[in-house]
Amino acid sequence: MAQIPMISKNEVLKRTGISYGQFYRWKRKGLIPEAWFNRRSTFTGQETFLPQEKILERIRRINELKDDHSLDAIAEMLSPDLIRRTYSASEVEAMDWLSTRARKVYRGLREGQGPYGVNEVLFVAAIEHLMQDGKLTSEQIELATRTMIAGLEALPDDGEDRYLTVARRSSVTFPVVFSGEAYFGPDAAVVVSLDLNEVLAQIKVKLREVL
């Protein structure tokens, strides 16, 4: 898989207009994960690089949230493992801010009653994303969801990066859940890919509003 495009911290500040004080404060508060920091030597000396797409998106979200929420609250929304509350399957089914179609698919797949962690809400939101995307058939969405349910149980909860990707090789479509980077082979194409932590961050904002 190709190298992820990186951006220097300096460039991040220039592009977003945030101050050094803000940047370092957000880092202290855990809003910018330690794992994103990559120190390198350049011709001008030491410089820190961050994954471009992630850091710009993260700063956009913080800016969006910071007028209405404390930094600690934002940290909780953005970090993958901080909401420890549990949910029953019926509670998830009743979340009417998630689409009815997605909840229906979820209901068809989940036999247990819980209690589950916040991932349970993530499943429904992911289904919703896959449906909206429109590239998968309903059977493929079901298979992807089953893979995600089993896959996320196997991955650590606080994983920095978690993805649900549906790839296609010749005429076979297959879902994969992974953390970090994955390579699907020379003639495989990615049909759809969800950054699950990003979906989770959106859910947390939503949960905070509704609970």
Add this chain to the structure above:
Amino acid sequence: MTDKRDTKRNASIAGSGRFTGGVYGHVEIAGSGTVEGDLEAEEIELSGSSNLQGNVKAKELRTAGACSIDGDVEIGILRSSGSIKINGRVQADSVEFAGAQKVGGSLKAEDVVIGGSFKSGGDVEAERIEIGGTFRISGLLNADEIDIELDGGRSTAQEIGGSKITVRRKRGHLEVQSVEGDEVYLEATEAQTIRGKHVKLGEGCRVDTVEYAESLEVSPEATVRSQVRTGKDDQPSA
């Protein structure tokens, strides 16, 4: 298993002794004492020489004399004079160190005041930090307000970052790879890179590159190899 609502036991050593960790109310060691295992208490007071062999959690920890802690420390108020050596990480609300201090891991607190000599094996993070003396920080010193008075020989940090950074010299000098802040004032600092909005370099600074956004003042007693003004034409996106 134990019901923590019960009145908590107190523990004290006067003279020489040892006890096993656990949950306590008040812990006091005067003389020489050892605590085996993790210790959790409301308040811990140590004077003389003591060794806590596990992790320590308390609302308040006060030490005088020589104290060593083998594990991680989670404290509301941490005050230490004399010498303290903590092998693990420190997480606290407020830290006041006077004397000689060594932290093996990172130090995270709201307010930190350090006098004497300080060493940390990891990052140091605080909202406000004041240092008077010498320090060796093998990581990033990150605080909103950083106020340093160099007093001694050589001080070092890998990186320093924050909003307002002030380094003054009484004696000695600072070596650091990079300093980044909105308002930066430095004396006696050797650095590869200084980045800031407003940068002032005083006496004794030796800097490879300064990148500044709005203003730069360099004392005739400072040397700067190259300076770049940045950000002038950039339009911050909304």
